[in-house]
Amino acid sequence: MTDTALIEPDVLERVLSTALQAGGDMAEVFAEDAVTSGAVLDDRRIEELSSGRSRGAGIRVVEGETTGFAHTADLSESGLLAAARVAAAVAREGGHGTRTVALDQLAGHDRGERTLPGDVDKTRKLELLTRADDAARAAGDSITQVQVGIGDSRRRVLIANSDGLFATDDQIRNRFSVQCVANGDTGMQTGYESLARTEGFEIFERQAVEDLAHAAATRALVKLSARPAPSGEVPIVLAGGSGGILFHEACGHGLEADHVVKDASVYRGQVGELVASPLVTLVDDGTVLGEWGNFAVDDEGNPPGRNVLIENGILTDYMWDWLRARKEGRKSSGNGRRQSYQHLPMVRMTNTFLLAGNEDADEIIAQTPTGVYVKKLGGGQVNTATGDFVFGTTEAYLIENGRITEPLRDANLIGNGPEVLRRIDAVATDFDMTPGTCGKDGQSVPVGCGQATLRITGITLGGTS
Amino acid sequence: MSDAGSDVMAIATSVVDRAKSGEGLEVYVTRGTETEVRAYEGEVESLTSADSSGVGIRVLLDGDGPDAEAVGSRVGFAWAGSLDPDVIAATLADARDNARFATPDPDVVFAEPDGVAAIELDLWDDGVASTPTEKKVELAVQLERATRAADPRVRQVSSADYSDSRTEVALASTTGISSYRRRTTSFLSVDAIAGEGSDTQTGSGFSVGRGPGELVPDEAMDDAVLRATRMLGSQKAQSGRCTVVFDPRVTSTLLAIVASALSGEAVVKGRSFFAGRMGESVADAAFTLVDDPTDTRAFGAASHDGEGLACRRNVLISDGVLRMFVYDTVSARRAGTSSTGSAVRGGFAGTPGAGCRALVLTPGNLDAEQILAAVDNGLYVQSVSGVNSGVNPVSGDFSVGAEGLMIRGGAFAEPVREITVASTLQRMLQSIVAVGADLWWLPGSAAGQTLAIADMQLSGE
Numbered sequence: 001m002t003d004t005a006l007i008e009p010d011v012l013e014r015v016l017s018t019a020l021q022a023g024g025d026m027a028e029v030f031a032e033d034a035v036t037s038g039a040v041l042d043d044r045r046i047e048e049l050s051s052g053r054s055r056g057a058g059i060r061v062v063e064g065e066t067t068g069f070a071h072t073a074d075l076s077e078s079g080l081l082a083a084a085r086v087a088a089a090v091a092r093e094g095g096h097g098t099r100t101v102a103l104d105q106l107a108g109h110d111r112g113e114r115t116l117p118g119d120v121d122k123t124r125k126l127e128l129l130t131r132a133d134d135a136a137r138a139a140g141d142s143i144t145q146v147q148v149g150i151g152d153s154r155r156r157v158l159i160a161n162s163d164g165l166f167a168t169d170d171q172i173r174n175r176f177s178v179q180c181v182a183n184g185d186t187g188m189q190t191g192y193e194s195l196a197r198t199e200g201f202e203i204f205e206r207q208a209v210e211d212l213a214h215a216a217a218t219r220a221l222v223k224l225s226a227r228p229a230p231s232g233e234v235p236i237v238l239a240g241g242s243g244g245i246l247f248h249e250a251c252g253h254g255l256e257a258d259h260v261v262k263d264a265s266v267y268r269g270q271v272g273e274l275v276a277s278p279l280v281t282l283v284d285d286g287t288v289l290g291e292w293g294n295f296a297v298d299d300e301g302n303p304p305g306r307n308v309l310i311e312n313g314i315l316t317d318y319m320w321d322w323l324r325a326r327k328e329g330r331k332s333s334g335n336g337r338r339q340s341y342q343h344l345p346m347v348r349m350t351n352t353f354l355l356a357g358n359e360d361a362d363e364i365i366a367q368t369p370t371g372v373y374v375k376k377l378g379g380g381q382v383n384t385a386t387g388d389f390v391f392g393t394t395e396a397y398l399i400e401n402g403r404i405t406e407p408l409r410d411a412n413l414i415g416n417g418p419e420v421l422r423r424i425d426a427v428a429t430d431f432d433m434t435p436g437t438c439g440k441d442g443q444s445v446p447v448g449c450g451q452a453t454l455r456i457t458g459i460t461l462g463g464t465s
Numbered sequence: 466m467s468d469a470g471s472d473v474m475a476i477a478t479s480v481v482d483r484a485k486s487g488e489g490l491e492v493y494v495t496r497g498t499e500t501e502v503r504a505y506e507g508e509v510e511s512l513t514s515a516d517s518s519g520v521g522i523r524v525l526l527d528g529d530g531p532d533a534e535a536v537g538s539r540v541g542f543a544w545a546g547s548l549d550p551d552v553i554a555a556t557l558a559d560a561r562d563n564a565r566f567a568t569p570d571p572d573v574v575f576a577e578p579d580g581v582a583a584i585e586l587d588l589w590d591d592g593v594a595s596t597p598t599e600k601k602v603e604l605a606v607q608l609e610r611a612t613r614a615a616d617p618r619v620r621q622v623s624s625a626d627y628s629d630s631r632t633e634v635a636l637a638s639t640t641g642i643s644s645y646r647r648r649t650t651s652f653l654s655v656d657a658i659a660g661e662g663s664d665t666q667t668g669s670g671f672s673v674g675r676g677p678g679e680l681v682p683d684e685a686m687d688d689a690v691l692r693a694t695r696m697l698g699s700q701k702a703q704s705g706r707c708t709v710v711f712d713p714r715v716t717s718t719l720l721a722i723v724a725s726a727l728s729g730e731a732v733v734k735g736r737s738f739f740a741g742r743m744g745e746s747v748a749d750a751a752f753t754l755v756d757d758p759t760d761t762r763a764f765g766a767a768s769h770d771g772e773g774l775a776c777r778r779n780v781l782i783s784d785g786v787l788r789m790f791v792y793d794t795v796s797a798r799r800a801g802t803s804s805t806g807s808a809v810r811g812g813f814a815g816t817p818g819a820g821c822r823a824l825v826l827t828p829g830n831l832d833a834e835q836i837l838a839a840v841d842n843g844l845y846v847q848s849v850s851g852v853n854s855g856v857n858p859v860s861g862d863f864s865v866g867a868e869g870l871m872i873r874g875g876a877f878a879e880p881v882r883e884i885t886v887a888s889t890l891q892r893m894l895q896s897i898v899a900v901g902a903d904l905w906w907l908p909g910s911a912a913g914q915t916l917a918i919a920d921m922q923l924s925g926e
Contacts, residue, residue: 039566042734043734044568045567045568045570046566046567046568047540047567047568047570048540048541048542048563048567048816049541049542049563049564049566049567050541050542050543050544050563050816051542051543051544051556051559051560051563052543052544052545052546052814053544053545053546053547053552053555053556053559054545054546054547055546055547055552056546056547064508065505065506065508065510066508066509066510066511066512067510067511067512068511068512069511069512069513069514069515070513070514070515071513071515071517072515072516073517073518073546073547073549086514086515089512089514089598090509090512122562122563122566123566126566144735145734145735145736181735181736181859183735187738187860187861188735188736188738188859188860189859189860190857190859190860223860229864231704231885231887231922231923231924232704232924232925232926233926259623262505262621262623263620263621263623263658264621264623264656264658264667266665342515342517344511344513377854378853378854378855379851379853379854380851380854381850381851381853381854381866383667383850385623385658385665385666385667386665386666386667386882388850388866388868388882388883389850389866390850390851390854390855390865390866390885391851391854392851392853392854392855392864409860409862410855410857410860410862410864411855411862411864411885411887412851412854412855412864412865412866412885412887414850414851414866414883414884414885414924415883416883460701460883460884460885460924460925460926461885461924462855462864462865462866462884462885462886462887462922462924463864463887463922463924464864464887464888464889464922465922
C-alpha cells in the first residue's frame with residue numbers, strides 16, 4: 001500500500017471544505033490504519049496469539065476556542081463527509097460560504113530500512129518467547145512463574161488540514177517484556193524488564209532476549225531477601241537509565257502547554273526563572289530515531305523537534321500542540337499526539353531526558369554516606385497543579401558508608417517537582433533511555449525517558465520501617 | 466436501538482455459522498455511541514460525538530498440532546474496529562492463523578451454557594439518546610460556571626466534562642453461547658483548583674448514572690470544591706505509625722486491588738498472595754466482600770459475563786474468612802472447578818480473564834463521623850496516587866502517595882500532603898478497625914465506604 005492510499009487528496013479537499021461550511025477557523029482530517037499483533041507465553045505455554053486492525057478517521061473543526069470532533073471507521077467519501085458535518089455542528093457562525101482547500105505536496109520521510117511486522121514469520125517471534133522463558137527459569141530455582149510478551153504494530157497516519165498541511169507517517173514499533181515471580185520464605189516477589197523501540201524486528205538482532213529475561217528474574221530473586229524500605233526523607237541515588245520517570249513526572253507534565261494555559265501547572269509564568277539545579281538540562285526530543293517516543297510527524301502533521309525545556313536549571317520553554325500554540329501566536333513544537341483516530345490530540349511528551357553530567361556514577365555512590373540506591377523505577381503519577389508527584393521503585397538498595405548494601409522491598413517515593421529538581425546535586429556520565437507508556441486524560445501514547453546516574457539530597461520514601 | 470440489538474446478535478451468529486469442522490468459534494460484537502462535552506470558561510472547549518463498533522473472534526482448534534505428543538486445544542484471537550463484512554472475514558482468517566501457533570492445552574475450551582439463568586437487568590436509559598446535545602452541553606457549562614462561583618478561593622476549573630455512552634454487546638459461540646446485553650452510562654465530572662496566596666490545591670468531583678436525568682451536578686461541584694479548599698495550607702506531616710481512615714473513593718480503589726488477587730487466574734498461576742489460603746482467616750471478622758453484578762445499583766452491573774454466562778452473586782470473603790476465588794472458564798478448569806460467571810474482557814480487543822465487576826463490602830454499624838470520632842490520633846486520606854507503581858498484588862507490598870487531613874481527638878485537624886502511607890495488603894486486611902455504614906455506588910468495579918485501618922506507616926518529614 002502506498003502512503004496516499006488511505007484517502008485521496010481530492011477527497012480530503014472536499015471533506016475539509018464541507019467541514020468548514022458552517023464556519024470555523026480550521027478543519028483537519030486525521031486518518032489512521034493500525035495493525036497490531038502480539039503473543040503471550042505464560043506458565044510455560046504459548047497461550048494466545050492475537051492480531052488487531054483499526055482503521056478510521058477523526059475530523060475536527062475549530063472555531064475560536066471551541067473544537068468539534070467526530071470519528072468514523074468508514075473512510076469512503078460519504079463516510080468522511082458525514083463525520084465532517086457532525087464535527088462542524090459546533091461552528092455556528094455560518095455565512096462563510098464555500099472555502100476552497102488546496103493541499104500542499106506530500107513530503108516523504110526516509111526512515112531507513114525496517115522489517116515490516118507482517119514480514120516476520122510467527123514462529124520466529126514465538127522462539128524468542130521460549131528462549132526468554134528458559135533464560136528466566138535458569139536464573140534460579142526460586143523463579144516460579146514467568147510471563148513473556150511480544151508485540152508489534154504498524155501505524156500509518158495521514159493528516160490534512162484546511163491550511164493546506166498534508167503529511168503522512170508510517171510508524172513501526174516492536175516491544176518485548178518479561179515478568180517473573182520468585183517464591184521464597186518471605187513470600188513472593190516480582191521482577192519486570194522490557195525492550196521497546198520504534199523500529200522493526202531487527203532490534204532482536206542487537207538485543208538478546210535472554211538478557212532481558214535474566215534482568216527480570218534477578219530483580220525478583222534479589223527482593224526475596226529484601227527488607228522493608230525505610231520511611232521518611234532520605235537521600236537517593238537514581239541509577240542511569242533506571243526509568244527517567246522522575247523528570248517525566250516532576251516537571252514533564254507540568255511543562256505541557258495545555259496545563260500551563262489553564263493555570264494548572266506549578267511552572268506557569270516561570271520561563272526565564274531558575275526552576276531546577278543548574279545541573280539540570282532537560283530536553284524533549286521526538287526526532288531520536290528508534291526511541292519509543294519517536295515519529296516523523298506528530299498526530300497534527302508537524303515534525304517533532306529537539307526542544308530544550310530547562311537549560312542549566314533555567315526554564316526555557318513549554319511543549320506545544322497546534323491549538324495551544326495558536327493561542328500564543330507561535331508554532332507547534334511537534335508535541336501534538338493522540339492515542340488513535342478516535343481521540344482529539346493534546347500536548348504530549350515524546351522522548352524526555354536529562355542531558356548527562358560529568359561525574360563518575362560509582363563516585364556519586366561512594367560520596368553518599370547513607371541513602372537509597374534506586375536501580376529500577378516503575379511508574380509514577382503527578383498532580384501538575386500542585387507539583388506533587390510519586391514514582392515507585394522496583395529494585396532498590398540501602399547505601400551505607402558509601403556502599404550499596406541490602407536490597408529493599410518496593411515502595412513509592414513522593415516529592416514536589418520544583419523542590420526535588422533543586423535538590424539534584426550530582427549528575428553522572430552514564431546516560432541511558434527507557435521506554436514507557438504515558439497516560440493522560442484517558443489516552444495512552446508511547447514515550448521515552450532518559451537520565452544518567454544522579455543524586456537527590458532528600459526525598460520522602462514511603463517504606464514501612 | 467432495539468433493531469440494532471438484533472443487528473449485533475445477527476452479525477455474531479452469522480460469523481459463528483462459518484465454523485469449519487473441528488473448529489470452535491466465539492464471536493464478540495459490539496456497537497456503541499458516545500458523546501463527550503468539555504466546558505471551559507463558560508464555553509464549549511470540545512464536543513465529540515461518534516459511533517464505534519468492533520468485533521473480537523476467538524478460534525479453537527483441535528489439538529493435532531505440529532507436536533504429536535501434545536493434547537488439548539489451541540486458541541487464537543483477532544479483533545477489528547469495524548463491522549464491515551470484508552474486515553470481519555479478514556479478522557476470522559487472522560484468528561484461524563493465530564490458533565495454529567498456540568500450545569495445545571486440555572484446559573483451553575470455550576464456555577458452555579451452565580444452566581444458570583441470567584437475571585434480566587435494566588441498565589438502559591432512553592434519556593441518553595433522547596436528550597438533545599444542547600442539554601448535555603448545558604450540563605457541562607453550568608457545572609463549570611457553578612464550580613467557579615462556588616467559593617472565592619476557587620481560582621480555576623481545569624475541566625468540566627459531560628460524557629455518555631450507549632453500548633450493546635452480543636456474544637455467540639459454537640458451544641451454544643448466545644447472549645446480548647446493553648447499557649447506558651452518563652457521567653459528569655469537574656476538577657477545581659483552589660488557591661490562597663502562593664498555595665494551590667486541587668479537588669475533583671463527579672456524578673454518575675445510567676442517564677443524564679440521574680446526574681446531580683451539585684454533588685460533583687460540592688465534592689470538588691470541598692476537596693480542593695480543605696487542602697489549602699496543607700504541609701508535609703511527621704513520619705510515624707497511626708490509624709488511617711480511607712475516604713470511600715480510596716476504599717473503592719483498595720477493593721479493586723484486593724480483588725485482583727482474588728482472581729482465580731492469578732491464583733492458579735501462582736501470582737496471588739491469597740493462593741493456598743482458602744478457608745483461612747485472611748481479614749478481620751468485620752470484612753465481608755461480595756462481588757454482585759446482578760445489583761443494578763452497581764456501576765459494573767451486568768447480566769452476562771465476558772464469555773456469555775450469567776453473572777451471579779459471589780461471596781469472596783465472609784467474616785474475614787476466604788470463601789472463594791472468581792473464575793472464568795479456562796482458569797476454573799485449571800483449578801478443577803467451574804466458572805463463577807466472572808469472565809471480564811476489555812471490549813472487543815480483549816480476551817476473557819477472571820475478574821470482579823461489582824464489589825461491595827457488607828456495611829458496618831458506624832457512619833463516617835462515628836468512625837472518625839473514635840480515632841484519637843490518625844490520618845484521613847481523601848485521595849491516593851501511585852497505585853500502579855506502589856501496590857503489588859503478588860507480594861502484597863503497599864505504598865501509595867496520599868493527601869488528606871490529620872485526625873486529632875476524633876475530629877479533622879490540619880491538612881497534609883506529600884506523604885505516603887504504607888503496609889502490606891495482608892496486614893491491612895487483618896488490621897481493619899471499622900467498615901463504614903455509608904455506601905457509595907462509584908464508577909469502576911467497586912462501591913466505596915469509609916474504612917479505618919490501624920497501624921499503617923505514614924512517611925513524611
